[in-house]
Amino acid sequence: MTQYRKKPVVIEAYRLPEAGDYMVEEFLKWADFNDFTKWESGHDETLNIETLEGTMTAEPGDWIIKGVAGEFYPCKPDIFAQTYERVAPCKHLRIDNNFLQNTSTCMDCGAKL
Numbered sequence: 001m002t003q004y005r006k007k008p009v010v011i012e013a014y015r016l017p018e019a020g021d022y023m024v025e026e027f028l029k030w031a032d033f034n035d036f037t038k039w040e041s042g043h044d045e046t047l048n049i050e051t052l053e054g055t056m057t058a059e060p061g062d063w064i065i066k067g068v069a070g071e072f073y074p075c076k077p078d079i080f081a082q083t084y085e086r087v088a089p090c091k092h093l094r095i096d097n098n099f100l101q102n103t104s105t106c107m108d109c110g111a112k113l
Ligand SMILES: [Zn+2]
Pocket: 090, 091, 092, 093, 106, 107, 108, 109, 110, 111
């Protein structure tokens, strides 16, 4: 049996904000031509994404990946962590969450800001 290893491929990804968090403008711009620009922040709704393999459902906190052909698909956080590593240091995309507690996190890496 011949063995093969996946070639490293660089993809773009953002995490779908948790319920109650706000989408940031950069994410919406990135997702501009996809249906999930219509997804409203502050909701704990799932989001249907039309992928090359049919409709897939993303939940808040899931990663949204833009693949090498510009296609979008969702990925669970544990799978994402096993499969991907950051190419460059995080630039931190601030989202204001828990507006009652007035806290912010980075929607990209999850760091408290
Ligand atoms: Zn960050």
